[in-house]
Amino acid sequence: AQSVTQLGSHVSVSEGALVLLRCNYSSSVPPYLFWYVQYPNQGLQLLLKYTTGATLVKGINGFEAEFKKSETSFHLTKPSAHMSDAAEYFCAVTPYSSASKIIFGSGTRLSIRP
């Protein structure tokens, strides 16, 4: 079965600091991996996804994530945090063999200190 684990339910960083949100996955087959963002009182929005090919994936709003098979990780980073990045972030996985059924992690709330 596929699953994702997000380390840290709440992360707080200063404006301008590096953002690092951790995600580890478990999958018996090659996975597709995603990061979604949810702003208050809104639905989820796709930040980026890894399917095949380049392991460093760039997304919207300056975020990127690197697929590391050896570490079963897909951590999300942004070099310099902005106040508008404050939101809930979800890592998600779906196996090649089961299209359309995405398994979401429990989420990490990102707070930005002025």
Added chain:
Amino acid sequence: DAGVIQSPRHEVTEMGQEVTLRCKPISGHDYLFWYRQTMMRGLELLIYFNNNVPIDDSGMPEDRFSAKMPNASFSTLKIQPSEPRDSAVYFCASSPTSVPTDTQYFGPGTRLTVL
């Protein structure tokens, strides 16, 4: 495009009442998904449709929950009878083709409170 439209945005009802949540997917999208989000269980997929046909309803919690998609532009999620533990935010999402080939677009959600 207006995006995925959900109604109502907020619903407060009493235990035992029937609740119907509505969703209009983005025009041309063949897939429609219903999710439930709670603090305790996070974001769970309840059911998804392809071309109006339910494909996987294994996430539907129990028989009190039912979902229909009578046409390509409308879907409902019904809870009858409702219970306090059904209180959650319910999201509808649609995608042009199957995930992960394509991206899911989420609606703003319906916040359901069952008293």
